[in-house]
Amino acid sequence: MPSERNTDVQELADAVRRGSPRAVARLISLAEDAAAVPGRGGVLRHVMAALAVGASGPSRARVIGLTGAPGVGKSTTTNMLIAGLRGRGHRVGVLAVDPSSPFTGGALLGDRVRMRDHGTDPDVFIRSMSSRGRLGGLAWAAPQALRVLAAAGYDVILLETVGVGQIEVDIARLADTTVVLLAPGMGDDVQTAKAGILEIADVFVVNKADHDGAQATIRELRRMTSLAKGPWRPPTVPTVATRGDGADDLLTALDDHAAHLEKSGEDHRRRLTRAREEIENAALAQLRSRFTDLHGDRLDALARQLLTGEVDLYTAADDIIATILRIRPEINRF
Amino acid sequence: MPSERNTDVQELADAVRRGSPRAVARLISLAEDAAAVPGRGGVLRHVMAALAVGASGPSRARVIGLTGAPGVGKSTTTNMLIAGLRGRGHRVGVLAVDPSSPFTGGALLGDRVRMRDHGTDPDVFIRSMSSRGRLGGLAWAAPQALRVLAAAGYDVILLETVGVGQIEVDIARLADTTVVLLAPGMGDDVQTAKAGILEIADVFVVNKADHDGAQATIRELRRMTSLAKGPWRPPTVPTVATRGDGADDLLTALDDHAAHLEKSGEDHRRRLTRAREEIENAALAQLRSRFTDLHGDRLDALARQLLTGEVDLYTAADDIIATILRIRPEINRF
Numbered sequence: 001m002p003s004e005r006n007t008d009v010q011e012l013a014d015a016v017r018r019g020s021p022r023a024v025a026r027l028i029s030l031a032e033d034a035a036a037v038p039g040r041g042g043v044l045r046h047v048m049a050a051l052a053v054g055a056s057g058p059s060r061a062r063v064i065g066l067t068g069a070p071g072v073g074k075s076t077t078t079n080m081l082i083a084g085l086r087g088r089g090h091r092v093g094v095l096a097v098d099p100s101s102p103f104t105g106g107a108l109l110g111d112r113v114r115m116r117d118h119g120t121d122p123d124v125f126i127r128s129m130s131s132r133g134r135l136g137g138l139a140w141a142a143p144q145a146l147r148v149l150a151a152a153g154y155d156v157i158l159l160e161t162v163g164v165g166q167i168e169v170d171i172a173r174l175a176d177t178t179v180v181l182l183a184p185g186m187g188d189d190v191q192t193a194k195a196g197i198l199e200i201a202d203v204f205v206v207n208k209a210d211h212d213g214a215q216a217t218i219r220e221l222r223r224m225t226s227l228a229k230g231p232w233r234p235p236t237v238p239t240v241a242t243r244g245d246g247a248d249d250l251l252t253a254l255d256d257h258a259a260h261l262e263k264s265g266e267d268h269r270r271r272l273t274r275a276r277e278e279i280e281n282a283a284l285a286q287l288r289s290r291f292t293d294l295h296g297d298r299l300d301a302l303a304r305q306l307l308t309g310e311v312d313l314y315t316a317a318d319d320i321i322a323t324i325l326r327i328r329p330e331i332n333r334f
Numbered sequence: 335m336p337s338e339r340n341t342d343v344q345e346l347a348d349a350v351r352r353g354s355p356r357a358v359a360r361l362i363s364l365a366e367d368a369a370a371v372p373g374r375g376g377v378l379r380h381v382m383a384a385l386a387v388g389a390s391g392p393s394r395a396r397v398i399g400l401t402g403a404p405g406v407g408k409s410t411t412t413n414m415l416i417a418g419l420r421g422r423g424h425r426v427g428v429l430a431v432d433p434s435s436p437f438t439g440g441a442l443l444g445d446r447v448r449m450r451d452h453g454t455d456p457d458v459f460i461r462s463m464s465s466r467g468r469l470g471g472l473a474w475a476a477p478q479a480l481r482v483l484a485a486a487g488y489d490v491i492l493l494e495t496v497g498v499g500q501i502e503v504d505i506a507r508l509a510d511t512t513v514v515l516l517a518p519g520m521g522d523d524v525q526t527a528k529a530g531i532l533e534i535a536d537v538f539v540v541n542k543a544d545h546d547g548a549q550a551t552i553r554e555l556r557r558m559t560s561l562a563k564g565p566w567r568p569p570t571v572p573t574v575a576t577r578g579d580g581a582d583d584l585l586t587a588l589d590d591h592a593a594h595l596e597k598s599g600e601d602h603r604r605r606l607t608r609a610r611e612e613i614e615n616a617a618l619a620q621l622r623s624r625f626t627d628l629h630g631d632r633l634d635a636l637a638r639q640l641l642t643g644e645v646d647l648y649t650a651a652d653d654i655i656a657t658i659l660r661i662r663p664e665i666n667r668f
Contacts, residue, residue, distance in 0.1 A: 316616070
């Protein structure tokens, strides 16, 4: 590493530790860049290393995932939660992740604007991330952003995702507690969602609980969760987030789940699983950048042979792996 | 490879080449399994190799992607296209890919039922695939399924995806021609979709063209595409798929695009890019299975150190890569 960079790296790490919003924003942008363009992560890697050293253990922030279909009121609920958590003295980070970008860029921007209630509060940091580059980029960049926010002293992080597809499920896995939001009469009702929803929800929120059909939705969720196996039965909390109704009940449900996680040891197991996945993803990202950087020509030649039927896919993949395995590991490549 | 397997492999490859629907279905299931459970791809890899050898070049089938939000009428449009293509004497494969599974499993099943118009036609093969395992599984399994269908003699393959998120964009990239479907008054209108839609659409279909607001949607799309740079300006085709209206216009638009691809050389470029990505994905999938199979313990230890702050993410990833690089490549691992 060139010595002139050392100053930058140490300064940026220090600024993040002091909680500078500008430094936090810059580091998250570096993580997005590195996910989109392999080989761009030089500074990022050194700052992240500097942040890890001497930390009392990274990711000690509590991460609360919020997910649900568009229109259920995720942003108003996030707003309500920010207010409740600030009232308890927490510093709150909000990371809004949009896997379906660029297609819903407009909608997300609108959401951000609505959250500006807290825009002038120095103890609230709000940031959205989108999938700029290839598939899998977010799965790599989002945990980095969580680490940055944790290092900056945000002790509760709200991780908001747009839908309930596969990517959202993967992102939700980054959370300690996942809140699934539903609203009455949304079409994507309990029956439709049933198949996979129990697997990821730790807490259900039925927002717009003053609307027609809310009671039926709540009843159905409670019936469904009463059948849940395992030590934790997800509670269903009715809210009217635009009025702040149900905020206390939601905070209580989150506390209950946090207590359960710690008591059962599930807390540690989840963090360990996530750490494994993060390491795996970082290693794969690094290997992927080797493919393109070092073996573009070889890959081109194999792609041509695959098209003409001279090689099959597996033989081509073996060839690329063999080429990579002959390279010695290099530091600072990523 | 054990010799008793050779017979199986050759038989399955031959059955696929003869166009046996049962053999095609079995091989696609093997691809799904291999994507979901690393290390399960033994038979698959040998059959795929057998199919590649002596082929006149794989993937010579024409792949037409169909994408759009739920409710725009993708299945009825697919139905209409199948009828039109059968009328021209093509053998048609349909691959419906659902990246958001398990959450929309119900809806997709309904779609499949509607497509049963062609269920008794031996020259139509319909199959859905979902993301059973980890993120990225579909990106790996879908091209395998396309190869299988091409080897079985389906000369046009309709690749249907549910939405227009990032995974769908990646899947759409597998198509020679991508059709983006819109319907009037869907909320996800042209303006919202604008940001990224031009990048993937080769042909626009405005379905339900007899509904209110259809003319406005068509006008807006045509205005938008008239500004498109580059040699191909995506046409906008109005359809009423339930009645078969617009089928001929849509087939003509697809023919025009095919002619453009071939004339411009874009055809070859797209296929080459896809081949590169397939090889990369196959190599990464193989490396990923090495992580978990051979280095589970090392990964666990590093995950613990990451949690306590003893190592940072990048150092941990370097360690895993170094461990992998010390292993000699093995054949038949994947």
